[in-house]
Amino acid sequence: MHRVGEILEFTNVSQWNWVPTNLNPADLATKTNNANKYKTWLHGPDYLLQDQHEWPICDDLGPPNNAEVRHNILFIDNSPMELKLNAEYFSDWRRLYRALARFILYIEKLKAKQKKASPPTEVSYEMIQQARTLLLRHAQSSEFNPEIRNLTRDENQLLRTRGRAENLNGQNQILLPYGHHITRLIVNWYHQEMHHTSHETCINRIRGMFYIPRLRVLYKGMRKSCQRCKNESAMPVPPQMAPLPIARLAAYQRPFTYVGIDYFGPFLVAVGRRSEKRWVVIFTCLTIRAVHIELACSLDTASCIMCIRNFINRRGTPRQIYSDNGTNFKAAEKIICDKAQTINFNAVQPAFDDIKWKFNPPAAPHMGEHGSDFKDDEAITPNHLLLGSASGYKPVFETTHTVQHMWQAVQEFADQFWRRWVREYVPDLARRGKWFTKRPPIAAGDVVVILDENLPRNRWPKGIVEQTILAKDNQFTVEVCCDHIHLMDLHVIFS
Structure with a gap:
């Protein structure tokens, strides 16, 4: 920029000469060229060795002024304006459409100010309806653009089904895509309106207004992510039975x-x-x-x-x-x-x-x-070691055994007991009667519901895991803090 400024300041157009593009040696350094033109790079084009009147001439050499020459192009797009919004920022359907309704209120205030009329002061029912319609159109345009161009839409430019239940609400159902965020917000809003109960009734209410493919799958997945539903349907998850x-x-x-x-x-x-x-x-x-x-x-x-x-x-x-x-x-x-x-x-x-x-x-x-x-086995009892036999009677030794050698018979009797104990009793102990599946250990900071058999389910206290103590099999004993009371309890439920 400074070099061009110096040239324009200390020279005039009459001192300049024109170099055609195909003869410009400066292009050899900035453009790919396989030709061997080292002579042109070092000495310039060949016409410099000729008389000056034979050099190339350009009639419109130099710009008429210092302004940059630009070509103005006018482009008119007649396609409908697409609504640009970040619906994923909202987690509630009501908050989403009311936020858009407040934005529409702002636009109406600007229009009223331009027309020098009295501006509206609050969100009206018509603005809320307009916001809902814009959001539904936005959800449909993300998945059904070809259908929107080819199919007939209603007065709000929304795609609707054509079925036999149009007399239910006076019109057919609004078509919504399965995986769109707005669709999930609407389903979740109906679920909360039913107070997390009466799930079949909730599905029927949704079907009365909207047609959503795989609605039951979407509703079931939404219930799995609902914190209140998880708390109400949670069950204890015991770890695998330890050795x-x-x-x-x-x-x-x-x-x-x-x-x-x-x-x-x-x-x-x-x-x-x-x-x-x-x-x-x-x-x-x-x-x-x-x-x-x-x-x-x-x-x-x-x-x-x-x-x-x-x-x-x-x-x-x-x-x-x-x-x-x-x-x-x-x-x-x-x-x-x-x-x-x-x-x-x-x-x-x-x-x-x-x-x-x-x-x-x-x-x-x-x-x-x-x-x-395990089933009691009468053939082997603790009395065999405590009293000498199952009934309490002491075993009678032969007279050939001396007192000094009786300890050998007693030791052999004890060894027989322990051999039968290892062979008959231990296999029943080693069998896992329940809790067969290993569970991932609870980590510190997890929120859990503490099962209290003395309270109804909706009164079970919640707690935050403060510390976990892993056993040898990587299963856990957990310390829960709930209402400033430290509890040690394995009967905890992930919430």
Whole structure:
């Protein structure tokens, strides 16, 4: 630009000469040319070696003024104006057509100002109808352009079906494309008008006004994406049944090595002329399913420790204890496990610091190994190890066995029990009776509905997952925060 300005300032047109395009050496650097014209590039065209009166002449050399010469072309498009709008920005049919109606109100104000008339002040019913018509025409033009040009339209330039139900609303149905965003907004609006119920009635109302191909498929997909419908139709999604823990498969271990503890009751007992409450503490061997029962006078920590002490004096010190999150169990765990070295329960008892106490998550009793679906086999019972036989009678040894060698017979009897236990009992435990399919783990931040059997479905609280604890099989125990209450619950529903 500056170079051209200098040329126009310090020269005039009479000093210029014309170079034809086919002889211009400057084009060799900017245009593709396979010809070998290095001489032209270095020395210029050949006519420069001739007399100046033989050079090419151009009569209209140079522009008449400094203005750029342009050719004005007028193009008139008689095609109808297409409505340009971003309908995907809206998620509600009513908000969409009312927003367009307000834009029409703005246009009417501009027209009134141009005509110096009083402008309208609010959106009228006619503007809303005009907005709806424009939106329906926009939806049809995106899919049915060839049909719009070839078929007859109504007074609003809309495509309608020609069927036998035209007397239902005085006119035929408006044709709408299946996958258009405006179509989905209309279907969703009717669904909300029916308060997310009476789905067949809702479909019939839509069919009374519009013809939408595959309407049932569209309506079903819309219900799957509706948050309220998902909450009302949600079902618990249990994870795949986990493998049995070591406590259930501890073969060749003495009874009550792995113990589950729980309370049941209370029961009224007669003490003189008055009645008092008593509770029963049940100790269950998680391996052979043997049961030990102790009587508790109250639910406090001291009574709980006394029952555990009586149990250990009779059955020995367990390796692991499983229980729920009762306050008495929590306090007993601190005393027995954390302060075992400072408290001496019994001088002849083994050290209590060998005990490991595990607590089940709240509202998840199935994590306490409470039973399994199997048929009782009378041929093998816990009494075989506790009492020596199923009925309680001790096996009689031959007189040829000395006292010193009886331990071999007892060991062989125990080995027979455990062999049958592994062969007959474990296969029933290993079978998954339910929860066969693995589920994707719930992640922190997911919104869930917490199943509460004591409340009706529409009163179930919602929660946000704060933390998930993955098990060895990548299934989960989830911590839910709901109304500032921390719940540990596997019965959660994705919402």
